[in-house]
Amino acid sequence: MPNSRYIHPEQKRLLPTIKQTVANNKDIATMTKMNVRTVRRALKNHHKYGDVVPPKKGQVGRPRAMNGLDRFYLEAPVEAKPDSTLAELQQGLYEGMGLAVDEATIGRSLKCLNYSFKKVSTLILHSCGL
Numbered sequence: 001m002p003n004s005r006y007i008h009p010e011q012k013r014l015l016p017t018i019k020q021t022v023a024n025n026k027d028i029a030t031m032t033k034m035n036v037r038t039v040r041r042a043l044k045n046h047h048k049y050g051d052v053v054p055p056k057k058g059q060v061g062r063p064r065a066m067n068g069l070d071r072f073y074l075e076a077p078v079e080a081k082p083d084s085t086l087a088e089l090q091q092g093l094y095e096g097m098g099l100a101v102d103e104a105t106i107g108r109s110l111k112c113l114n115y116s117f118k119k120v121s122t123l124i125l126h127s128c129g130l
Contacts, residue, residue: 005033012042012052019043065101072107073097077117 015028022028025043029036042052049055066074070093077084077092084092086103093099093106 007038009053015039015052016046017040054082065105066099066109070097070099071113074106074109075113078110 011032014030018028018031022031025039026036028034029039032039045054046052073096074089074093077089085104089106090101090103093101
């Protein structure tokens with residue numbers, strides 16, 4: 001694996017100014033103690049985007065079906081009635097929030113909330129007094 005180090009964008013922003021006086025990228029790399037590839041990439045980005053750092057691409061992937069509020073709404077019925085099925089939780093989420101999601105999505109959301117089937121079954125035992 002090649003040696004790499006973080007180079008602050010402000011340091012990279014000096015490269016177009018240096019390029020006006022020094023023509024060779026290799027000389028710029030030697031002066032700034034940067035890799036020649038880094039100098040070339042920063043200058044290419046400056047030419048293409050107007051800044052040495054390329055713009056962020058935004059959200060990657062598909063948007064989430066359930067946000068934090070939906071998960072919070074899902075947590076209350078599980079606490080109140082731990083033996084609820086995913087289908088019942090799905091129906092309650094649709095009726096309460098107007099959100100139609102698959103049962104697998106609800107299961108994954110419960111997993112993100114640190115609910116496992118063991119925890120749910122333990123809550124059932126405690127509510128039954130066992």
